[in-house]
Amino acid sequence: MTTDYETLRHADLPQVRAAIRAGRYHSHTAGLGAGYLQANLAILPSAYALDFMRFCQRNPKPCPLTGVSDTGNPMMFTLGRDIDIRTDVPAYNIYRDGKLAGSATDITDVWTDDMVAFALGCSFTFEDALMRAGIPMWHIDNDTTVPMFRSSIETVPAGPFRGKMVVSMRAIPRDRLDEVRDISRRYPLAHGGPVHWGDPAEIGIADPTRPDWGDPAPIPDGHVPVFWACGVTPQVALEAASPPICITHKPGHMLITDIAEDAETPVLPPENNET
Incomplete structure (x- = not known):
């Protein structure tokens, strides 16, 4: 059952x-x-x-x-x-x-x-705070997994552990970017504020509709792709x-x-x- x-x-x-x-x-x-x-x-x-x-x-x-x-x-x-x-x-x-x-x-x-x-802390934690502020999370509303990508951002190695940072993406209304940044910064145990927003190519992501993990999510007009550090990074390491x-x-x-x-x-x- x-x-x-x-x-x-x-x-x-x-x-x-x-x-x-x-x-x-x-x-x-x-x-x-x-x-x-x-x-x-x-x-x-x-x-x-x-x-x-x-x-x-x-x-x-x-x-x-x-x-x-x-x-x-x-x-x-x-x-x-x-x-x-x-x-x-x-x-x-x-x-x-x-x-x-x-x-x-x-x-x-x-x-x-x-x-x-x-x-290791997870960005799912601050999503609850974002939704309480009236910012919808498309993947939650549609019962899918947030899209995740291998970025070009290098991690700091330790012994045999090394690799590129993995990031998760959420499309955020352009007029609420500052609010989303400020809310997520309050949760350092859940990756804190974003590492990038705007052009995905600037962090090595060629196609934001084709995630390496998770499910594709739309980026509607008036929205900006926002990227947070992701706890899948240790899997790469x-x-x-x-x-x-x-x-x-x-x-x-x-x-x-x-x-x-x-x-x-x-x-x-x-x-x-x-x-």
């Missing part, structure tokens, strides 16, 4: 997570869990973890680090009271030696005691590093945390009876 997108769009966070964990929902998470921080995912062997953490620290726009698991522990306890990274993402991509080997909706059988999971195995979210299919979207820290506050 599956749960459809519209049902979950109006559900509370525990219901959304329960549907994902039970395997009843395998699609994108844009518009789900309103008010909570969404996160991209990278899981890799512990031997690569320090260099990957350095890569995130050197590239905070595309890789805003929000959580790191203990080695071998799939519970992301700093991001939620009960988040199991093996089951609580709608769909995963599995890479072997830097090449996409397949996708899965549950990685319990792939997880090992040597793995470290990284959660992981391809370059070519670890024997690594696991990411399938683009658009995020981890929804228990962290409030406007939190100043990505760490879950303790319960009242904790010290």
